Amino acid sequence: MTHSGPPRRHTGAWVLVTILLLVAVLGTLIVPIYARSSPKLGSFPFFYWYQLLWVPVTALLTTICYLITTRVSRPARHGGGGEAAAAPLGGQPRGGQPLGGPGEAS
């Protein structure tokens, strides 16, 4: 298959996307990181300004991920429409196999 190359070539990009998203989630999931009152920012205890700050941080991380995913998937898209996007996977067998991780989603 001539098209089996692209997904593998971008493995690094997908690993990066996964890491960035994981950081974004863990930032507020691990509560002991921020369940404290100092350092304060103005009158705001750490607990509050840390979480509020994490909103733009998450937005930034997901934006970076968005830019990476659009860049990575662009070569498969140039014909426009579903056929082009489908081409790299067209020859794969169907069945109960996992269809891949977050990786190949464009």
Added chain:
Amino acid sequence: MTHINAVSFTILVVLFAVVTLVGFAAVRWRRAEDVLHLNEWGLGGRGFGSFITWFLLGGDLYTAYTFIAVPALVYGTGAAGFFALSYTIMVYPIVFVFLPRLWSVARVHGYITPADFIRGRYGSRGLALAVAFTGILAVMPYIALQLVGIQAVLTVMGIGGSATTGFVHDLPLIIAFLILAGYTFVSGLRAPALIAFIKDTLVYVMIIVAIIYIPIRVGGWGHIFSVADTHLKTTNPKTGKPNGSLILEPAGMWAYSTLALGSALALFMYPHTITGVFAAKRRNVIRRNVAALPVYSLVLGLIALLGYMALAAPGVPAEVKAHDANAQLAVPFLFQRIFPSWFAGVGFAAIVIGALVPAAIMAIAAANLFARNVYKEYLRPNASDAEQTRASQWASLVVKLGALLFVLFVKQTYAIQFQLLGGIWIVQTFPAIVAGLYTRWFHRWALVIGWAVAMVFGTIAAYRLPAPGEPGTHFGASADTLPIINHTIYIGLTGLVINLVIAVVLTFVFRVVKLPGGADETRPEHYVADPEPASAEPVPVAAGAADVA
């Protein structure tokens, strides 16, 4: 009894009238040739770009939950209420991963509901019915929460709720509800999509003014946090424990993070959020929006702080106490006490309209589930598109009526429990939907049984929990102590683990005994497809893919 402020009332009524007109006129917006197709009524023609989708999803995700329920919890318990901010932060990185795949497969096959996808993927009418049932059930308390929000505003304004008695006491709510039902029936998803612009404008104006103006009026942030701290340390006579804490105590951490994670996993399983996603024009619109939607989370965080401002505002805690200690009234009373009456009217309108938009989308989404996965699937297999749309329109009325009954007859200490109860149910569809986007490994019947056990477990576990300090009540909390690890965990998440374990084990068993797995009408390439928007027809990407059903 509260005196009705004529200025606030007039502003609210005028803005409500504008929204009503827009709602009915929306039927002409981006008008389609074939109005009586569910793609049109139920998904607004599947043609919304990034900009409209951002407003629609914002209008859809940020509801009376944000404006009333979360600040009420912060007002009453402090830091514990902030799990909602953590939840709306982590939801976007999570859905970034799988939502585009769901959009693509739905576009290729013309799926209108999540249950449509389940039916196509697993070839299972039973599992699809389970998902549809869960969606309709879970959305009802969520709509009820919207009505609670409206009721809170009306009560504070002195034109309904606990301010009057008898039938009249619910009349304003019923009128608002009838108008909502009317334009939803006529315009479908176009109504909330268009009204969302007005709603968000009002909300942003309201929160920017509130976050600057109120701290100046009540004595600064330092004062707000110190009053809140003092109040939260005070012992609650009903429970014999402090009201809460300004900084989360170690004992509350597990509940905090599991409530946040469980809610985040649940959010995009709700039919109304999936409806907002399916209405998008292109695959790219989804990820672009996921990156831009956190702006609303910032608003949610600031609105949550209104709970503390209400504690620090002179007269507000006394008013809340005088009204049955209903914490849901904290933000409306704050507006009434602090803002000039015309701006209080704007704030009230923001809350009311902010509750009506999602209520409309929720009702539409639940109605679509009924029309597609119950009516057409089981009752009238040959129903035409027009007939399905008719069924959906009427079902939207029934769903809203169910929610209205919920509000009129169920007393709640914290309205947020409505939403958390919905989450306990809807998150049980996560394994079937999200795993299904990646693999057909799970057996359809294993998923059905895992779902059923988790639904029963979650419902019983939530039923048994009384509200804090009110023994004998039910559905009063959503997190319970888990015996083995001895931490307080969100029941929805415990249910999800039970659900997954059963699904995995039974899948192994069913594969060994070779129970038929059902046909799969989707193909790997459908999950990454990005077809050009077509009018009403599903776009055939792979020949022969659509004829399996």
